[in-house]
Amino acid sequence: MxxxxxxxxxxxxxxxxxxxxxxxxxxxxxxxxxxxxxxxxxxxxxxxxxxxxxxxxxxxxxxxxxxxxxxxxxxxxxxxxxxxxxxxxxxxxxxxxxxxxxxxxxxxxxxxxxxxxxxxxxxxxxxxxxxxxxxxxxxxxxxxxxxxxxxxxxxxxxxxxxxxxxxxxxxxxxxKKGILSTYIKSDGKLGHLLELPGGGSLNPATEETVRQRLHYIKMEGGDIYKHAVRSMKEAAIEGLKRAHCKPEELDLLITHQANIRIIEALQARLKTPDEKVFINIQEYGNTSAASIPIAMDQARREGRLKDGHKCLLSAFGGGFTWGSALIQF
Ligand SMILES: CC(C)(COP(=O)(O)OP(=O)(O)OC[C@H]1O[C@@H](n2cnc3c(N)ncnc32)[C@H](O)[C@@H]1OP(=O)(O)O)[C@@H](O)C(=O)NCCC(=O)NCCS
Structure with a gap:
């Protein structure tokens, strides 16, 4: 501790x-x-x-x-x-x-x-x-x-x-229990990859912004994918390093649920076995900021996350933003 x-x-x-x-x-x-x-x-x-x-x-x-x-x-x-x-x-x-x-x-x-x-x-x-x-x-x-x-x-x-x-x-x-490390990072230069262009001070709502569908999510899926894998890996490794914890000491890995292939890519890089990776994307899709706390709550209720467990949370998102938290339950 x-x-x-x-x-x-x-x-x-x-x-x-x-x-x-x-x-x-x-x-x-x-x-x-x-x-x-x-x-x-x-x-x-x-x-x-x-x-x-x-x-x-x-x-x-x-x-x-x-x-x-x-x-x-x-x-x-x-x-x-x-x-x-x-x-x-x-x-x-x-x-x-x-x-x-x-x-x-x-x-x-x-x-x-x-x-x-x-x-x-x-x-x-x-x-x-x-x-x-x-x-x-x-x-x-x-x-x-x-x-x-x-x-x-x-x-x-x-x-x-x-x-x-x-x-x-x-x-x-x-x-005994506690947050062992947190790590947050962003790169505004990648903001255009995922954005809601309309409705703020830059493009306030007008008939034209509605016509141009600016009030909906715009996304460059392929580029996001690439940066997602890179940034979640960096966040996970940095979070573990800050707490002097090795990947094999983890009891559960909970990542942002955006795409199962992104989760599996991180899992492969950390060499985390399947039983230590929590996935519920099939049920909820990508719920953005809600995805990790929904998964954490579900993992606790299902007994996958118990007292004494070490759990790594890792996320990426629009902004571009990324980060991790290592928690001793
Ligand atoms: C969006 C994503 C699933 C697309 O998967 P992909 O393997 O990259 O697929 P591509 O974008 O290369 O598209 C492949 C083809 O499927 C098509 N396609 C796109 N969406 C489709 C859909 N819902 N159904 C069927 N076909 C679809 C594309 O038009 C493309 O067709 P083409 O080859 O004729 O041009 C993937 O890029 C991804 O998950 N990116 C990260 C997105 C993300 O996480 N966003 C939230 C960040 S928090």
Missing amino acids: SERTAAMILGTGSEVSGRVLTNADLEKMVDTSDQWIRERTGIERRHILEEGKATSDLAAGAGLKAIEDAGLTPEDIDLIIIATITPDTSFPSTGCRVQTKIGADNAAAMDISAACSGFIYGLSLANAMIANGQVRYVLVAGAEVLSRITDWEDRGTCVLFGDGAGAAVLGPSDG
Whole structure:
């Protein structure tokens, strides 16, 4: 256990709701096939949030479960960090909306925009703020309703994404469990590879931006793939190095669930056996910032992640961003 370990995960939770959209459903919407989607991505189905609900609803659901799992109440939470690229609105932040929905009246709340790496960024920030004594209990959630920014006429992207939320509550380490290392990095020069061009101050919404479909995700899949493998490997190796941990000491590897081939490429480079790699992309698709905390919560509930286990989280995403966290459970 590192002397610098300050914070530990006290509880986790996740929430998916809405209808299930299968690959067979997508075959009726765009020129694609179940076989193509499975072989190229590993995805079989994804969840689409029901109309009238938003990112804060999913985050609040996941957050309340994580708080209960931690044995705390919403009033105990000092800080809420919501990692999302699909906030309910630009402002108020989704964090503030979640605060109201769960009744965390004593908290400060904010959002983090780091795309699919957002949950790792949030963990890193929470860890640092607990370490320096500014806060005691932090709710970190990754929550996305990507279906609202997905171009359902673009087969290159619409087969990939899904909606959902996952959350963790962090508090001071008990000396046995804790966050052993965090690592975050970005390269803005690669921002154009994955972006939502419209709706911000650069291209505010007009009839023209709607006509040009600028309010939907634009992606250069092949280039992202290349950088994803490179950056997740760097993040994983750096995270392990910072905690003086060897890859073979890991009990579980949880990566961002974007594409099964990207996960397998990292697995091969770390020489991690199948039973130590958690994959649920088939069920949820790519849920961006939510993918790692949903997987972490599911792994705990299924007994794949137990007390005493060392788990490495590794992510990459738009920005370009990447990062890792090594956690002793
Ligand atoms: C998107 C991705 C699955 C595409 O897989 P790929 O093996 O690179 O496939 P390509 O883009 O080379 O496309 C191969 C062919 O399939 C076609 N194709 C693309 N999407 C398709 C779909 N949904 N169904 C059927 N065919 C499709 C392409 O048009 C192309 O056809 P062509 O050869 O006639 O031009 C892959 O590049 C990927 O996962 N990239 C990373 C994306 C990602 O992770 N984004 C989120 C980051 S957090």
